[in-house]
Amino acid sequence: MVRLAVLISGHGSNLQALIDACERGELPGVEIAVVVSNRRDAYGLERARRHGLPAVYHPLGPYRERGLSRTDYDADLALILEQHRADWVVLAGWMHVLSDAFLGRFRGRVLNLHPALPGQFPGTGAIARAYEAARRGEVDHTGVMVHFVPDEQVDAGPVIVQEAVPIYPGDSLEELEARIHAVEHRLIVEAVRRVTSAAQSEAHTQ
Numbered sequence: 001m002v003r004l005a006v007l008i009s010g011h012g013s014n015l016q017a018l019i020d021a022c023e024r025g026e027l028p029g030v031e032i033a034v035v036v037s038n039r040r041d042a043y044g045l046e047r048a049r050r051h052g053l054p055a056v057y058h059p060l061g062p063y064r065e066r067g068l069s070r071t072d073y074d075a076d077l078a079l080i081l082e083q084h085r086a087d088w089v090v091l092a093g094w095m096h097v098l099s100d101a102f103l104g105r106f107r108g109r110v111l112n113l114h115p116a117l118p119g120q121f122p123g124t125g126a127i128a129r130a131y132e133a134a135r136r137g138e139v140d141h142t143g144v145m146v147h148f149v150p151d152e153q154v155d156a157g158p159v160i161v162q163e164a165v166p167i168y169p170g171d172s173l174e175e176l177e178a179r180i181h182a183v184e185h186r187l188i189v190e191a192v193r194r195v196t197s198a199a200q201s202e203a204h205t206q
Helices: 013-023 043-050 061-065 070-083 100-106 126-135 173-205
Strands: 002-008 030-037 055-057 088-091 110-114 141-148 159-166
Touching: 002 013, 002 043, 002 173, 013 030, 013 043, 013 173, 030 043, 030 070, 030 173, 043 055, 061 070, 070 100, 088 173, 110 173, 126 141, 126 173, 141 173, 159 173
Parallel strands: 002 030, 002 088, 030 055, 088 110
Antiparallel strands: 110 141, 141 159
C-alpha cells in the first residue's frame, strides 16, 4: 500500500478529490496516511476528520516565537510525516515554501498542484493574476499543473500532468476559479495515479 501525506492550508477541495478517489477505488493500492495544515482554521482538517483520517495542525508561529527557523519547522514537519509512514507527499494548496530540511527527506516524492501552466504566474494569487492579465488582453488562457518539487524554487519542477484552461471574454473571476478548480480535482488524482502506479510497478520488479 502506498501511503500519501496531503499538506493543505485552506478549504481542502483537492484533498476531498483525493479522498473521494481513494474511497471509490480509483487509486488502487493508495491510502491517505495523514493530512497536515499550517492553519488551525483550514477546513481541510475537518474534511480529514470526517473520513477518519489523521489530521495534524502544525503551526509556524511557535517556532518563530522561540527564535527557531523554517528549517527547524520543516525538519519537524518531515518527522510528523515519517511517524505516519508516508511514502509520498502531495502539496494541495500548501502555502509554504519547503526547504531542503524537508525535501531532502522525501527526495523525488513531493508533488505540488498549481493553478497555472509551467512558467506562468508562479506564487500566490495565480488565478486572479491570470484573470487580470486576460482583461488586459495579454493572455486568453491559463491552466493547471501538477509537478515534482525537487528544490526550493516556487512552482517549478518536472511536470507530471498539465492542462490549459481558457479564459473567456465574459468570464467573472468566480467563473474562472470554478473552471480551474474542476480541472484541479481531476489532475491531482491523475498525477497521484501516475506516480504511484509507476512506484508500485517498480517495486514489483525488484
